[in-house]
Amino acid sequence: MRGATDLMGTTRRAALTGIGAGLALSACSAPARGEPGDVLAAGQPAALLIWAVARERLAGWPRKPGPEALTGLGPGAGDLPELGALAGGGRPAHLEALAGVGARMVIDYGDTAPENRALADRLGRRLRLEWRLIDGSLANMPEAVREASALLGAGARAAALATAADDVLDRWRAAPAGPSFYYARGADGLETAFGGALATEVLEGAGWTNVAVGSRDIGRVTREQAASWDPEVLVTLDRTFARTAAASPSWRVRPGGGRRRILLLPDVPFGWIDRPPSLNRLLGCAWLADPGGSAAVLSELSLGLYGADPPATAKPRWLE
Incomplete structure (x- = not known):
């Protein structure tokens, strides 16, 4: 088995350090355009995508993180309510209760198979909200960040994260x-x-x-x-x-x-x-x-x- 220090040389390590620097510079960028709390996450994967790209837009958690997990999340994470899941596992959301949240959009992040797209269409019509299903495959993560950023009006923070994801995945594959x-x-x-x-x-x-x-x-x-x-x-x-x-x-x-x-x-x-x-x-x-x-x-x-x-x-x- 390879040793822990054999995977990368100085060049790769320096490149990854550059990723960190870019993210640090963008961490305090201006908030995304849009109303606070106006986006529903269909499931926990989507909630994390929204949190990373434009966290002020997230209406609530499908499954609220526990106390230990909240220590590793930014300000406001613990103030968001638990709304239940519209897709995937976890406690199902009550669609009637969600109608009172005032959301303008649902973002789903995961499998884009035809049956999931059909389900998204049905639920979107029932909620009378735009439902956007983003490809959640590992290889698509950089593009998922960019797509979510375009939907949510996010700026430098999301752009830096997408670039970081590209670079990390290139080195991971190698x-x-x-x-x-x-x-x-x-x-x-x-x-x-x-x-x-x-x-x-x-x-x-x-x-x-x-x-x-x-x-x-x-x-x-x-x-x-x-x-x-x-x-x-x-x-x-x-x-x-x-x-x-x-x-x-x-x-x-x-x-x-x-x-x-x-x-x-x-x-x-x-x-x-x-x-x-x-x-x-x-x-x-x-x-x-x-x-x-x-x-x-x-x-x-x-x-x-x-x-x-x-x-x-x-x-x-x-x-x-």
Whole structure:
């Protein structure tokens, strides 16, 4: 497995530092044009997109972030109400209640399959609001920022974030191949994302090999099944699972006698590879592009996405 400092040379690290500088300069740019709180997010991915591009326009959270997550978001995040989701998971919104919010538009961010477009059209007509569905694919993130910026009248802040996303993704795609991994979700680690799933796109796109095969998307497996795949690394966002697995021979010991490493990725205010599948994934891409790089890069990218630098900016941790 490659060492942590082998992924990028000085040139790439300097380029990423430049990204941070651009975001820092734009963090205090003028607010977007439009009325405060006049845009509904169809789901949590869209809420994060709106928050990053023109946060003063967001009417509320489909699912309000918890107290720990709010410490990593900018001023005003905790004042927004929880409105429920119009699309995707979470508590469904009451359409009649939303009518009293005074919104002028709904932004959805995710799968643009025909059935989702048809659903957007139906809900938009019922709400009597313009409904804009933006492609939420990882590769489209820079264009998603630009599209949202055009819709919301955002300025330099959004432009800098779109440029940063372009540069991060270019370097993420160029990262050397990584280890095989099993993505352990939840406190018991027995929910996983199978190869090709949206939840592991950040890792797989950087050349890491997902050992989970035999199904699609997200599913439950047994500990014996996970062990039989024999990953080099256990990847998780769950701190409880990371502590449990670190002390568990059945998770740590490989069939040949070696020990698996555990990679604990940050999940505050949002996960670095999914949860939700939105712009937060840029942080995972940036780290995979340069694991040994300057913490300032991730700090400035967090500032651009969230409007605040999460306290003591979390970093991925290797548990040996």
